[in-house]
Amino acid sequence: MNAYDSLSVYASSLEGVSAPVTRANWHLSTRGLENARRAAVLMLFGALRPGPHPDPSALQPADLDVLLMERAGSLNNHPGQVSFPGGAVDPSDVDERAAALREAEEETGLDPLGVEVLGVLPEVGLPVSNFLVTPVLAWWARQTPVAVVSEAESTQVFRVPVGDLLNPSNRRTAVVRRRGSTMRSPAFVLPNATVWGFTAILLDSLFEGLQWTQPWDPSLEIPAPL
Numbered sequence: 674m675n676a677y678d679s680l681s682v683y684a685s686s687l688e689g690v691s692a693p694v695t696r697a698n699w700h701l702s703t704r705g706l707e708n709a710r711r712a713a714v715l716m717l718f719g720a721l722r723p724g725p726h727p728d729p730s731a732l733q734p735a736d737l738d739v740l741l742m743e744r745a746g747s748l749n750n751h752p753g754q755v756s757f758p759g760g761a762v763d764p765s766d767v768d769e770r771a772a773a774l775r776e777a778e779e780e781t782g783l784d785p786l787g788v789e790v791l792g793v794l795p796e797v798g799l800p801v802s803n804f805l806v807t808p809v810l811a812w813w814a815r816q817t818p819v820a821v822v823s824e825a826e827s828t829q830v831f832r833v834p835v836g837d838l839l840n841p842s843n844r845r846t847a848v849v850r851r852r853g854s855t856m857r858s859p860a861f862v863l864p865n866a867t868v869w870g871f872t873a874i875l876l877d878s879l880f881e882g883l884q885w886t887q888p889w890d891p892s893l894e895i896p897a898p899l
Contacts (some may be wrong), residue, residue, distance in 0.1 A: 674735050674837075674840065674864055675729065675730050675731065675733065676718075676729075676732045676733050676734050677729035677730065677732055677812060678729075678730075679734075679789070679836065680718060680791055680810060680812065680883070680885050681791045681792075681812075683796065683879075683882055684791040684792025684793075684810045685791075685792060685811075685854050685885055687792070687794055687795060687862055687882075688793075691717040691795060691825045692797050698785075700739070704833060705751060707802075708756045708801045709799075709804055709805045710762075710797070710803060710804050710805070711761070711762040711769070711804070711805050711807070711847065712759060712760060712761050712762060712772070712799075712805065712807070712891040713759050713762055713770070713772040713773040713777070713806065713808075713809055714756070714757035714758065714759030714773060714776075714806055714807075714808055714809065714875075715740070715757055715758045715773040715774065715777040715788075715809050715811055716739065716757055716794075716808050716809065716810050716811065716875065716879065717739065717740040717757075717758070717761055717777065717783075717788060717811045717812075717813050718738070718739050718810075718811070718812060718813065718835070719737065719738060719740075719760035719812065719816055719832075720732055720737065720813075721735075721736050721737055721738045721739075721834055721835075722736070722818075723816050724857060725764035729812070734835050734836070734839065734883075734885045735834070735836040735839075736835055737832045737835040738832040738835060739833055739835060739838070739876075740757070740758065740777075740781065740783075740813070740819065740830070740831075740832055741755050741826060741830075741831055741832070741833055741866075741868065741872070742755070742756060742757075742780060742781060742821075742827045742829065742830045742831070743755050743756075743828045743829045743830075743831075743866055744756055744826070744827055744828075745824065745825055745827055745828055747858050748854050749861065752889050753828075753898075754867075754869070754870060754871075754872070755803025755866050755867070755868045755872055755899075756871075756872050757808075757872060757875070758773070758776055758780045758781050758783075759772075759773050759776045759777070759806070759809075760772070760776040760780075761804070763775075765872075766803040768808035769793055769809060770790050770793065770809050773807075773811075774780065774788060774790075774809075776796075777849055780823070780826055781815075781819040781820065781821075781830045782818065782819055782820055782824055782825060782858065783813075783817050783818075783819050783827065784815070784817040786815070787813065787814055787815030787816060787817055788812070788813060788814065789811060789813075789814045790809060790810075790811045791810045791811055791812055792809075792810055793807050793808070793809050793810070794807070794808040794809075794810055794879075796808075796820070797871075797875070799871055806871075808875055810879075817831075821880075829865070829866070831865065831866075833861075833863060835885075837861075837863060838847055838861050838868075838876060838880070839880065839885055839886065840887070841859060841862055841887050841888060841889035841890070843862050843863065844859070844860070844861065844862075844889035844890070844891075845859075845860040845861075845862055845893050845894065845895045846858070846860060846891045846892070846894045846895070847859070847860035847867070847869035847870070847873070847894075847895055847896070847898075848894050848895070848896060848897060849862070849897045849899070851895075855891035857894075858870050858871075858873050858874055858897070859862075859873045859874060859876075859877040859891075860873050860895060860897075861873055861876065862895070867898050869897050869898065870897065
């Protein structure tokens with residue numbers, strides 16, 4: 674099965690599922706977030722080398738990339754962390770799909786008309802900022818330029834080859850120790866950033882569900898880049 678079909682089938686398989694699919698040691702929960710704000714993020718995959726008329730049926734995972742951004746260090750929530758485009762669902766948004774596309778356009782300048790939404794994944798809790806987040810899985814059918822729109826929101830907008838994320842040599846476990854407690858998350862060490870925490874958990878869970886993950890060593894730990 675090609676990469677596009679794998680993403681589409683995976684999204685369809687989780688329609689109506691209430692609990693996220695995760696590895697046993699990375700837990701995403703909605704407990705205790707009954708009064709949380711709703712949010713959505715756009716997990717946008719596209720052809721790494723699109724050309725004038727990319728044929729999705731010919732693409733494998735290593736032929737894809739995913740859109741990410743680095744949040745500004747001045748933000749109150751998750752400053753300096755790498756994230757998917759996204760944010761809170763506004764009253765004017767029809768649904769989480771619309772919210773994810775709107776936020777992505779505001780943050781990166783992409784044209785939402787070129788994005789094909791494949792489906793929504795189960796909502797996950799982000800207790801540290803009191804959000805219930807719906808990941809919106811999408812395909813970048815007609816790619817347009819992206820860049821930092823507001824330096825108050827982000828410091829970089831970039832596309833990461835999926836092959837780099839799957840490469841075992843780029844995989845680590847990020848560790849945060851605070852007030853006597855320890856939190857671990859998967860991490861992806863890239864030339865220009867380290868992806869860890871919530872975004873890395875979503876990527877790790879997606880790759881596991883798609884059966885794209887290559888064996889890696891979770892015992893290789895690094896301090897989370899706070």
